[in-house]
Amino acid sequence: MFPAAAKRDGVLPGFRLGLGYTLTYLTLLVLIPLAGMILFTGQMSWGDFWATASSERALASYRVTFGASLGAAAINALFGLIVAWVLVRYPFPGKRFVDALVDLPFALPTAVAGITLATLYAENGWIGQHLAKLGIQVAFTPLGIVVALIFVTLPFVVRTLQPVIEDIEAEVEEAAATLGATRWQTFTRVLLPGIFPAWLTGFTLAFSRAIGEFGSVIFIAGNMPLISEITPLLIISKLEQYDILGATALAVVMLVISFVMLLVINLLQWWAASRHAKSRDGDAPADAADALAIAGGRP
Amino acid sequence: MTTRRATAEPRWVRLLLTAVALGFLFLFLVLPLIAVFWEAFAQGAQVYWDALQEGEARSAMLLTLMIAALVLPFNIAFGVAAAWAIAKFEFRGKSLLTTLIDLPFAVSPVVAGLIFIILFGAQGYLGPWLAAHDIKIIFALPGMILATLFVTFPFVARELIPLMQAQGRDEEEAAVSLGASGWQMFWRVTLPNIKWGLMYGVILANARAMGEFGAVSVVSGHIRGETNTLPLHVEILYNEYNQIGAFAAATVLAFLGLVTLVAKTIVEWRMRKETEMLTAELPPEKTELPPSVATERP
Amino acid sequence: MNKFSSLLLAAGLALATGAHAQSNLLNVSYDVARDVYKDYNPLFEKHWKEKTGETVEIRQSHAGSSKQARAVADGLEADVVTMNQATDVDFLAEKGLVATDYAKRFPDNASPYTSTMVFIVRKGNPKGIKDWNDIAKPGAVQLIIPHPKNTGNGRYSYLAAWGYALKQPGGNDQTAQEFVGNWLKNAPLFGSGGRDATTTFMQRRIGDVLVTFESEAELIAKEFGRGGFEVVYPSLSILAEFPVAIVEKVVDKKGTRELARAYLEYLWSKEGQENAAKNYLRPRDPEVLKKYASAFPPIKTFTIDEMFGGWSKAAATHFKDGGTFDQIYAQK
Numbered sequence A: 001m002f003p004a005a006a007k008r009d010g011v012l013p014g015f016r017l018g019l020g021y022t023l024t025y026l027t028l029l030v031l032i033p034l035a036g037m038i039l040f041t042g043q044m045s046w047g048d049f050w051a052t053a054s055s056e057r058a059l060a061s062y063r064v065t066f067g068a069s070l071g072a073a074a075i076n077a078l079f080g081l082i083v084a085w086v087l088v089r090y091p092f093p094g095k096r097f098v099d100a101l102v103d104l105p106f107a108l109p110t111a112v113a114g115i116t117l118a119t120l121y122a123e124n125g126w127i128g129q130h131l132a133k134l135g136i137q138v139a140f141t142p143l144g145i146v147v148a149l150i151f152v153t154l155p156f157v158v159r160t161l162q163p164v165i166e167d168i169e170a171e172v173e174e175a176a177a178t179l180g181a182t183r184w185q186t187f188t189r190v191l192l193p194g195i196f197p198a199w200l201t202g203f204t205l206a207f208s209r210a211i212g213e214f215g216s217v218i219f220i221a222g223n224m225p226l227i228s229e230i231t232p233l234l235i236i237s238k239l240e241q242y243d244i245l246g247a248t249a250l251a252v253v254m255l256v257i258s259f260v261m262l263l264v265i266n267l268l269q270w271w272a273a274s275r276h277a278k279s280r281d282g283d284a285p286a287d288a289a290d291a292l293a294i295a296g297g298r299p
Numbered sequence B: 001m002t003t004r005r006a007t008a009e010p011r012w013v014r015l016l017l018t019a020v021a022l023g024f025l026f027l028f029l030v031l032p033l034i035a036v037f038w039e040a041f042a043q044g045a046q047v048y049w050d051a052l053q054e055g056e057a058r059s060a061m062l063l064t065l066m067i068a069a070l071v072l073p074f075n076i077a078f079g080v081a082a083a084w085a086i087a088k089f090e091f092r093g094k095s096l097l098t099t100l101i102d103l104p105f106a107v108s109p110v111v112a113g114l115i116f117i118i119l120f121g122a123q124g125y126l127g128p129w130l131a132a133h134d135i136k137i138i139f140a141l142p143g144m145i146l147a148t149l150f151v152t153f154p155f156v157a158r159e160l161i162p163l164m165q166a167q168g169r170d171e172e173e174a175a176v177s178l179g180a181s182g183w184q185m186f187w188r189v190t191l192p193n194i195k196w197g198l199m200y201g202v203i204l205a206n207a208r209a210m211g212e213f214g215a216v217s218v219v220s221g222h223i224r225g226e227t228n229t230l231p232l233h234v235e236i237l238y239n240e241y242n243q244i245g246a247f248a249a250a251t252v253l254a255f256l257g258l259v260t261l262v263a264k265t266i267v268e269w270r271m272r273k274e275t276e277m278l279t280a281e282l283p284p285e286k287t288e289l290p291p292s293v294a295t296e297r298p
Numbered sequence C: 001m002n003k004f005s006s007l008l009l010a011a012g013l014a015l016a017t018g019a020h021a022q023s024n025l026l027n028v029s030y031d032v033a034r035d036v037y038k039d040y041n042p043l044f045e046k047h048w049k050e051k052t053g054e055t056v057e058i059r060q061s062h063a064g065s066s067k068q069a070r071a072v073a074d075g076l077e078a079d080v081v082t083m084n085q086a087t088d089v090d091f092l093a094e095k096g097l098v099a100t101d102y103a104k105r106f107p108d109n110a111s112p113y114t115s116t117m118v119f120i121v122r123k124g125n126p127k128g129i130k131d132w133n134d135i136a137k138p139g140a141v142q143l144i145i146p147h148p149k150n151t152g153n154g155r156y157s158y159l160a161a162w163g164y165a166l167k168q169p170g171g172n173d174q175t176a177q178e179f180v181g182n183w184l185k186n187a188p189l190f191g192s193g194g195r196d197a198t199t200t201f202m203q204r205r206i207g208d209v210l211v212t213f214e215s216e217a218e219l220i221a222k223e224f225g226r227g228g229f230e231v232v233y234p235s236l237s238i239l240a241e242f243p244v245a246i247v248e249k250v251v252d253k254k255g256t257r258e259l260a261r262a263y264l265e266y267l268w269s270k271e272g273q274e275n276a277a278k279n280y281l282r283p284r285d286p287e288v289l290k291k292y293a294s295a296f297p298p299i300k301t302f303t304i305d306e307m308f309g310g311w312s313k314a315a316a317t318h319f320k321d322g323g324t325f326d327q328i329y330a331q332k
Helices: A014-042 A048-051 A057-087 A097-099 A110-121 A128-134 A144-168 A171-178 A183-212 A217-221 A231-242 A244-278 A283-292 B011-040 B046-054 B055-088 B094-106 B109-119 B127-131 B141-150 B155-167 B169-176 B182-211 B214-220 B230-239 B243-279 B284-293 C003-018 C031-052 C065-073 C086-094 C132-136 C151-167 C172-183 C195-203 C214-224 C250-255 C257-270 C270-277 C286-291 C306-307 C311-318 C324-330
Strands: C024-029 C057-062 C079-082 C111-122 C143-146 C207-214 C229-232 C237-241 C244-246
Touching: A014 A244, A014 B094, A014 B109, A014 B141, A048 A244, A048 C079, A048 C257, A057 A097, A057 A144, A057 A183, A057 A231, A057 A244, A057 B011, A057 C324, A097 B011, A097 B243, A110 A128, A110 A144, A110 A217, A110 B011, A110 B230, A110 B243, A110 C079, A110 C195, A128 B109, A144 A183, A144 A217, A144 B182, A171 A183, A171 B094, A171 C079, A183 A244, A183 B155, A217 C151, A231 A244, A231 B109, A231 C065, A244 B109, A283 C003, B011 B155, B011 B243, B046 B169, B046 B243, B046 C065, B055 B094, B055 B141, B055 B182, B055 B230, B055 B243, B094 B155, B109 B141, B109 B214, B109 C079, B141 B182, B155 B182, B155 C237, B169 B182, B182 B230, B182 B243, B214 B230, B230 B243, B230 C031, B230 C195, B284 C195, C003 C111, C024 C031, C024 C065, C031 C057, C031 C195, C031 C257, C031 C270, C057 C065, C057 C306, C065 C086, C079 C086, C079 C257, C086 C244, C086 C311, C111 C151, C111 C214, C111 C270, C132 C151, C132 C172, C143 C151, C151 C195, C151 C207, C151 C237, C172 C324, C195 C214, C207 C214, C214 C229, C214 C311, C237 C306, C244 C257, C250 C257, C250 C311, C270 C286, C306 C311, C311 C324
Parallel strands: C024 C057, C024 C079, C143 C207
Antiparallel strands: C079 C244, C111 C207, C111 C229, C111 C237
């Protein structure tokens, strides 16, 4: 899959070791198991596979799953950027405590998260009662799925952005400021391109994790056919009927859709990264000047 | 940190952004967490404490810790190797490779468990051979480790790739051209540069390894006191109408997930102290240390 | 991989295989059965010690019934299975792990105790819910049940409503489907499991009626107190049977056939039956039932065998993809 005679840039060692180890580990732990699963569906006829994958219920569940995941990932991308920025740049009391809390959605078992969120957003819950007055129902609707997914994927964007923002060299911003750029110009034209790859990574991770999430969602979704059934629930439903092949077929469909979407996002990210890298060679002030010039800002 | 007048946002922007960030975190993070603790302590500290003393809860805790401890070294080694190859070198198929590394996230945990059943189960590809040699993979520790490795696979790598990419190759190249060996370069230049990113990756992977439910649930067998991890124990307690026990165990997971974070805070604090002594400069954040230390104690 | 990893793997394998060489039994069971077997296991351990002088250790595994059956088929080494619906044992029989005539190897259809589906309503029964047809009136009440396709609890509720409709004058499959369709239209959501449906009804206070196992009502009282709800017994309900079976392949391999048989048989002893009754499950023994009569009001029930021709057939007609449940939701 990857050409052995890869182009080696510069003088750095460890390419063969790094890539070799990566490929071996990836193959053993991910590629062989996933291939096994795809092979397993080979026991089905193409017609059966298609009928399972394109049934009305399945199509509705893809819409719910991918739609809610996209929504949750987008919300997390926007607020995650603000949170990461604030956590790195601005001092405020209790900052470290807040910083520590960000990882908790991963440690908490997803079922507990789902149960708690459903209780909070139910019509008699702490949050739900206020929303009910506005006529908004969250628990047991597709909106509830989005809320659960925001919670379980919250750490991704924040944690991928934090080290990169911490890493921004002060000279870049100072140079931009010296060159007369406004703060907003500096942010959008100098800083944002630098953190964009990491931002997109965070978004991608949140999105892909959301697609597969099951444990928290089923407690708050309401699980009504065609309305709030997610694809992983349909997979479970098939397993409950001992239809392991059918379950695997849905899993393969999800895998293929996710793979294509992730590939597109990753290609986009590398494109953005290499564009940014072009302006990154050389020292920081020149970098900022380049960026501003490229963006057509003030010279 | 130095004050950056020329490069800082206006005061109202800073206040607004801080308010937005804290508001978001409060609504989607803090409030649910308060609710979990609220349930756990609904009948007082004594009931909470008793729930944690139960034998099955303790063995579940031990198993959870053991699995996390066994899984993390693999993920770290893989993450660093993959990030090194991907971030520092150009080769064809790089996006494809990154996508394949991401893939385990998009696989539903239930499916992740199912995959290993298909491979190692009694009706699976390798099942008959394993049975003939009396080797147990699923419904035993190895299967649970495999499932956890799978679901935590991308964390470290994905945390490091954008960071290493942003840092570029210059420093390492300088080190090598000055005559450093590969390992010297790695230990003295690369590792110090990526340590925070690596730390975040490890923290996330650790939290997820401990909290994982779906995949492990499929391959565990749910034998009480033997193959139940803490998240599985939580679900069983809940299903048995022991809500306090369930939420108490969940808060333990929250604390365990924080252990690595506390370690990070301590390291960070010590390093800051050292720099302070060197520069005799008082950073504005100094007054905020106590709250974070408070998270150590349940 | 490296040396370290193979070392770990070896340690893991040793841990997995060497841990339980002594006389022990693994009982793979459904979710809420923990209390029953937690109390039953010491009774049996004592009984076995008195009878043979041997010390035996009973290990328990609990999760969703179908999930457990799949795990046993995939290699979980259960000596005995104690399930909450016959489909799960049928599946194991199909896979050759359990005798095909398992239901005849023990008395009472191999089900040592039973339960039935009842209604939990708000205190004072403000909506006046007395029977299944009160729930089927369009828009009159809100019904809370776990997912009828994915959970044992939900399936029993669905089949109970269906059976009730069949037994009405002029009832046939068509009227029953219509009845159950109306009944489901009153469900604003499906719980992910029996426990989840209970939380939604009791704690989040959604819905007017919760349909669940009679035995669950006592657990609800334990968790939420007795003040907030009432139990209503409908005019007719379904008999929920909890089949037990020996996993032939495993007991042959482990040499635990005698022990496994004794373990299951003892469920029908006076002690075993009393234990079931104390855990709010209806004992088969008429004397024990009489003793605990106050906890078990008489109720007319039908079995799945007589109404639907067996669990496997019922599951195929109603819950398989494209079955009546899917048809009801496809019509919308």
